[in-house]
Amino acid sequence: MAFISSGYNPAKPMEGRITDIGPRHFTDFLPPVLAKNKGAWDYHEIIEPGMLLHVGLSGDKVYTVRCGGARLMSVTHIREICDIADKYCGGHLRFTTRNNIEFMVPTLEEAKALKADLNGRKFAGGSNKFPVGGTGAGVTNIVHTQGWIHCHTPATDASGTVKATMDVVFEEFQNMRLPAPVRISMACCLNMCGAVHCSDIAILGIHRKPPIIDHESVDNICEVPLAVAACPTGAIRPTKIEFQGKQVNTVAVKNERCMFCGNCYTMCPAMPLADKTGDGVAIMVGGKISNRMTTPKFSKVVVPFIPNEPPRWPKMTKVIKKILDTYAADARKYERLGDWANRIGWERFFEKCDLEFSAHLIDDFRDPAYYTWRQTTQFKF
């Protein structure tokens, strides 16, 4: 390999440098029919799962075909997406917030041909490349984080748990038969890059063992004050110990104060957390973002821990499927999962979903905890 210069001159980093230009303006990329009707749309219709029609006040129509995908994408895959967009859509496409891909065409015939084409494309391993769906009262794609693919603090994998879950709920991706939309999210540690705290169903990686301290290295590879300051619960203090006959500067962790967040490891690589048996996932449910009918809600922890079972996490997917199916059978039209649980009462939710309640599910973390206890004599037997 020979180093290929882009034109950048390391001796004169400021020469010809361009900075602070921000992203490209979106009008560079909008399909012409969207540019023309921008701000003047009349209505939309979901013609069939994964296929949307938008009609402008001008009478113009655009058909959108939405398909799922893994957000981890190779350039080979992106080039295939480009080929499809070049063939059908004049070279335009978009991605959705939830990692779906949308192709827009002018007529229903083209939309149908495109849908058939997308549904027909398979990876060598057999899975769909571009399954069409993700609209209306169903399950759409999962938003998630990095996991074992790229991050240093995950308690589980993201891409794998997502693939295993989507395989199990796939029918709901291609149907619109749930009482309301169900949004699933995944974050691989409790920093929640993916902000899973307002989702109908959330998968959250959690550690259960405090960091192991590599006393030999702390003083060499860490700034002790930074590690101390990183801990949100103040569990870490600087200390000196005798190690292999020498006095070393290191840290001590008050284990009973540790909330297993991994912030210390971010600051100090001599404090790793990951552990095969300690780590796993928690399941949270009942959050929502939309203001429709009821106000936005936080997700609640309903299963405190499920062990990691790669590659397919069967216990986890079984719990998710059970919750989804129970909701689908029991909720009223328009009722989001959390609204349903509130209506029937959480005591019923646990009963109907066959979930065990335990003291781990009673909040004991600081002020907000009190507001989740039951301050009434109204409850169900």
Added chain:
Amino acid sequence: MAKHKTPLLDQLESGPWPSFVSDIKQEVAHRYANPKGVDFQIPAECPDDLLGVLELSYVEGETHWKHGGIVGVFGYGGGVIGRYCDQPEKFPGVAHFHTVRLNQPSGMYYKTDFLRQLCDLWELRGSGLTNMHGATGDIVLLGTSTPQLEEIFWEVTHNMNNDLGGSGSNLRTPACCLGESRCEYACYDSQEMCFNLTNEYQDELHRPAFPYKFKFKFDGCSLGCVAAIARSDMSFIGTWRDEIRVDQKTVAAYVGGEIAPNAGAYAGRDWGKFDIQKEVVERCPSQCIRYEGGKLEINNKECVRCMHCICVMPRALKIGNDRGCSILVGAKAPILDGPQMGSLAIPFIKVDDDYAGVKEFIEATWDWWMEEGKNRERIGETLKRLGFAKLLEVTGTKADPRHVKEPRHNPYIFWKEEEVEGGWQREISDYRSRHQK
């Protein structure tokens, strides 16, 4: 041929959902075949070794990535996440595996020429693997080495006319819903506002000067397609303050069954005949709809603009004409004191062309937070520590019942001296003239 056996990952190739394993494998094959003779600047075996190290994590149940320390491009404090593998001898292709965040365009629309340029760049100077997109909204280019960073930055800015996104204690890459470009519910141009503010605040985005991260998100209406209310320190959510426009003829068409309700979103199950009384009138959270004698009446003064009726009958009911946005402040994930949603600070503001009012509010808020916020304290936490009313004070916003769900439960009011007639300076002799010791 692939270097590593991956029996566990191989099990993720079956099933209907797109397999990221199959996709990585196709990139492995593509890099080894190298049909265009690319002189890869990152080892050809990079995706192959990524599968190898991931398989090892699947076996051991533990990650193999180390925090990457500070890497980046000259003059920027963010945009690159450093990453090293803790088994570099076994997996040399991913020994260095930094990611680069690129600022996505508003609404994530693309043309293929741009994406193909991106693919060529990332094939030459990176792993060939991406996230389209990361959870913040950026295009995430996964896996490159330190010497490539300046080269990538040069090519992105010079050849693609695009910039990096944010990471660290700065303004993170703002994100928006697709808004007016394809959605009839959009109450303001969320894309343009996102673009405008991203450019206005480039310095804040690239050069960390905040106590901690700060996110903007822009939703065109209260349905929240980019989850602004839950995921941004400052959320801009479209709304209106006049009347829902009603087309009675089209309402009648919904009632008569000529048009499918909910734009067809519930069509997969037989929910029975559309019942406007049960599905709309009775489900309105403020009970402000009446349907009598074939006429739908909305008491708009009582409407809380939840969007339900409009979602059920999108062809008959339309958002109002006097539009703008609400601004909420302080959403964050649970770290540390528990999750927070945005709290309503500005119930309504017109979104004018220069965004002057919005910018004034943003800058007053930042000035206060940069002054008062502790290191690594999100603004939602600063608000909890110092009180919501403080935000109103520093931004010159008049308190209003819309700011609360209900008034306070305790009377511990921190009166200020200037609020009390006569001030706090009193003479004990004066008191004693009326009260004995």
